[in-house]
Amino acid sequence: MCAKNIVRVSGVTKDFDLGKIVVNVLKGIDLEIETGMYISIMGPSGSGKSTLFNMIGGLDKPTSGKVFIDEVDIAQLDAYELAWLRCRKIGYIFQTFNLIPVMTALENVTLPMTFAGTPNDAAVDRGMELLKLVGLDGRHSHKPSELSGGQQQRVAVARALANNPSIILADEPTGNLDLKTGEDVIELLKQMSKERDVTVISATHDYKMLNVSDQVVWIRDGRVDKIQNREELDITTGGLAKAE
Amino acid sequence: MKRLVALPFSKSLEIAYKSIRVRFFRSLITTLSLVLAVSFLCYTQTSNNYAESMLLSGGQQVIEQLQAIGYDVNVGDTSLTASPKQRWLIFLSLLVCIVGIINAQLMSVTERFREIGTMKCLGALDRFIVRIFILEAGFQGLAGAASGAILGAFVAIMSGLFRFGLRSFSLLIWTDIFTTVLFAVLIGTGLSLLGVLYPALLAARMQPVEAMRVDQ
Numbered sequence: 280m281c282a283k284n285i286v287r288v289s290g291v292t293k294d295f296d297l298g299k300i301v302v303n304v305l306k307g308i309d310l311e312i313e314t315g316m317y318i319s320i321m322g323p324s325g326s327g328k329s330t331l332f333n334m335i336g337g338l339d340k341p342t343s344g345k346v347f348i349d350e351v352d353i354a355q356l357d358a359y360e361l362a363w364l365r366c367r368k369i370g371y372i373f374q375t376f377n378l379i380p381v382m383t384a385l386e387n388v389t390l391p392m393t394f395a396g397t398p399n400d401a402a403v404d405r406g407m408e409l410l411k412l413v414g415l416d417g418r419h420s421h422k423p424s425e426l427s428g429g430q431q432q433r434v435a436v437a438r439a440l441a442n443n444p445s446i447i448l449a450d451e452p453t454g455n456l457d458l459k460t461g462e463d464v465i466e467l468l469k470q471m472s473k474e475r476d477v478t479v480i481s482a483t484h485d486y487k488m489l490n491v492s493d494q495v496v497w498i499r500d501g502r503v504d505k506i507q508n509r510e511e512l513d514i515t516t517g518g519l520a521k522a523e
Numbered sequence: 524m525k526r527l528v529a530l531p532f533s534k535s536l537e538i539a540y541k542s543i544r545v546r547f548f549r550s551l552i553t554t555l556s557l558v559l560a561v562s563f564l565c566y567t568q569t570s571n572n573y574a575e576s577m578l579l580s581g582g583q584q585v586i587e588q589l590q591a592i593g594y595d596v597n598v599g600d601t602s603l604t605a606s607p608k609q610r611w612l613i614f615l616s617l618l619v620c621i622v623g624i625i626n627a628q629l630m631s632v633t634e635r636f637r638e639i640g641t642m643k644c645l646g647a648l649d650r651f652i653v654r655i656f657i658l659e660a661g662f663q664g665l666a667g668a669a670s671g672a673i674l675g676a677f678v679a680i681m682s683g684l685f686r687f688g689l690r691s692f693s694l695l696i697w698t699d700i701f702t703t704v705l706f707a708v709l710i711g712t713g714l715s716l717l718g719v720l721y722p723a724l725l726a727a728r729m730q731p732v733e734a735m736r737v738d739q
Contacts, residue, residue, distance in 0.1 A: 318721040338644065338732040347652075358648065362528045373735070377641040392692040394528045438645070441582025 284350075285445055286312040288439060291344035293330050303328045306501035307344070312480065314445070317472045317491060320482045322498035328482045331498065335480060335485030336369055336448045337361055349445065366394045370439025370477075371403060372468075373450035376431040377424040384434045385419035387461060392442040403520045409437040436467055440475075447471070449481035451489070460508055465491055530651045535691050539658035548607040551642065554667035560620035561668045561711035564613050565675025567605060568703040573683040577604045580694040592686065604626075617714060624718030628660065632726045640734020642700075649727040656726060658718035661712065668711020672704045 293305040297395040304327045312318055322328045333339040342392045345352050348368060356364060365371075371389075378387045384405045392402035410419050413433040423431050432452060439447050450516050451469065453461030469491040472479040481488060489512055490497060543550045574594055577585050579601060589596050594603060605613070632639075639652055680700075684692060 290540045293612075314532055333732050338735070339730070360647045362643075362648050365644055366528045371644045373641075377637060377644075377735070379638050379641060382639075389706060389723075390642070393534050394530060396527075397531045399534075498558075 283314045284311045285314045285348065286310070287347040288335065288359070289345050290349070290500075291331070291341040291346060292328070292336055293334065294342045304501055305334075305341070307497070308503055310503060310506075311498065312494075313477045313480060314478055315472065316493045317469060317479045318481070319488045319492040320480065320498060321484060321495055322487075322504070323484065326347070326498045327501045328498045332448060332450050332482045332495060335446075336371060337399075343441070350479060360392075365390055367447050368440050370441070370444040370447040372432070372447065373400045373451045373479075374451040375452040376423070376435050376436055376455070378431055378438070380423050381476070383420050383422055384426065384437075387423070387434055388437045388441055390439060392458075395442045395509075402514075405441070406437075409440055410434070413437045428429050428456050429463060432456060432460070432464050433467065436464065436471070436479050438478075443475070444477065446478045446480060449479065449483075451483055451485070452481060453485045454481065456512055458487075461485065462487055527574070528646045528648060530654070531661040532646070535651065535654050535658055537632045538730060539655050539662060542655070543659055543662055549627075549631070549665070550663055552554050553624060553631075555617060555669035556665045557664065557711055557715055558671040558674065560616045560714075561671030561707050562675035562678070563616050564710065565704060565707040566614060566679045567609050568688070568707065569676045569679035569700055570683065571603050571605055572703055573679060573687075573691075576696045577687055577691060578603060578641075579696075588687070617710070621718050622700050624660075628719045628722040629725075632656070632722045635726070635727070636637045636734045639729065641732040643729075643734070645676050648706040652727040653723045656719050656723035657716060658669075660703045660715045664712035664715025667715065671711060672707035675707065676700060697704050 288308050288310040292303065293407045295302045295304055308331060311497075320328045320331065324458070328340070334341050335348075337346075337356075340354060345354060347353070347462075348364065353361065353364065378384075380391065382390065385403065386411055388406040389397075389399075389402040392405060393399075397405070398520055407416070407419060412418055412438050414435070415430060415433050418426065418430065421432070428435065432455075435452075439449075447468065452464055452468070456464060465487055468479050468481070471477055492512065493509050495507045495512060497507070574589055574592075578589065578596060583598070586596055586598060586600075593604060597601065642652065680695075
């Protein structure tokens with residue numbers, strides 16, 4: 280397969296120095312992620328998936344090893360380039376939504392576009408379009424506190440898509456949502472990834488995610504346990520279904 | 524392509540303004556200490572201006588009157604300066620005020636850790652964050668200092684009228700009083716900006732991942 284790797288993680292370790300003890304959260308992770316894939320990073324809590332996730336997103340620096348995004352080593356980037364990367368290349372979705380509480384839904388979506396230098400009118404137009412896309416037309420002037428959890432996460436999805444990123448990083452996007460809304464958000468992400476060829480990487484322990492994933496990376500105890508492709512997965516989930 | 528992120532000044536103004544409006548009550552409390560300190564500063568200075576106007580206009584009788592109130596004047600003096608005690612009091616009140624501002628702004632930053640972290644994840648640079656906080660403090664400082672200065676000057680003029688009688692009103696040197704008010708506004712705004720500097724830098728330097736780890 281000649282597909283391009285959008286993310287490449289090589290030999291990444293991460294230690295947290297807690298004063299008396301040093302915790303090795305990641306113990307050498309190697310991972311390659313192809314463009315346009317829908318990847319789920321699965322693993323029990325404490326396995327280091329969120330840490331790995333922060334490394335990929337450029338939110339944290341590895342103790343050793345390298346993270347490449349579009350074949351650029353992000354450790355080599357200065358503050359400006361890193362900000363640019365976060366702004367243009369990566370869209371973040373968080374478990375706790377993290378919308379800016381003092382801004383309306385539309386303003387939340389247009390903020391990354393403002394950072395990217397989009398003129399205001401164009402940003403507003405695109406913001407409205409994105410809100411419509413996630414099924415929130417008519418709610419643009421609502422503050423996050425006036426929206427339900429599912430709606431807030433939809434705004435967050437729209438915000439993540441604002442600058443047409445190559446990667447969407449979703450850290451437990453369904454963690455704070457009920458079953459139905461969670462499924463809607465997953466469906467939305469899947470649809471975006473298919474239509475716009477965006478690479479979606481989500482850290483999760485939500486088994487609903489498995490059905491839409493092209494690839495699942497299992498993390499256990501700071502190492503990659505196994506990587507499963509779609510075909511193998513159907514068997515596993517089938518097995519699970521039988522077991523129930 | 525130039526890999527730069529930008530935040531136009533008008534947009535930062537808008538964000539700062541909205542932040543204040545949303546937390547209006549909190550901003551009001553932060554600003555209140557500034558209002559009090561600046562109005563005290565302006566009150567003492569304007570009172571001195573008032574007495575000085577009197578001194579320049581009158582003769583022996585005025586000097587006796589001023590001495591009776593507690594001013595340290597002698598025959599032949601043409602200007603009045605704040606007494607050391609007054610200066611000390613002003614200094615203390617401004618000091619208390621700035622400590623109050625730093626405290627309130629630190630709290631405001633802590634409250635907004637997650638918001639700041641989110642903005643940084645969306646591509647905000649450190650200086651965007653600093654700029655927003657400084658603009659907010661500028662607004663608060665300007666509004667607080669202006670209302671404090673006007674309040675102080677008003678009270679000083681009223682008490683002057685009460686002391687020296689209505690006749691004295693026409694003798695006032697208004698340019699001096701305006702200079703005093705302007706000076707008080709500048710000092711107040713300066714204090715507000717000085718008070719926000721450390722909290723703003725603290726907020727801006729924070730790594731996004733730390734900000735996200737904060738529970739809410």
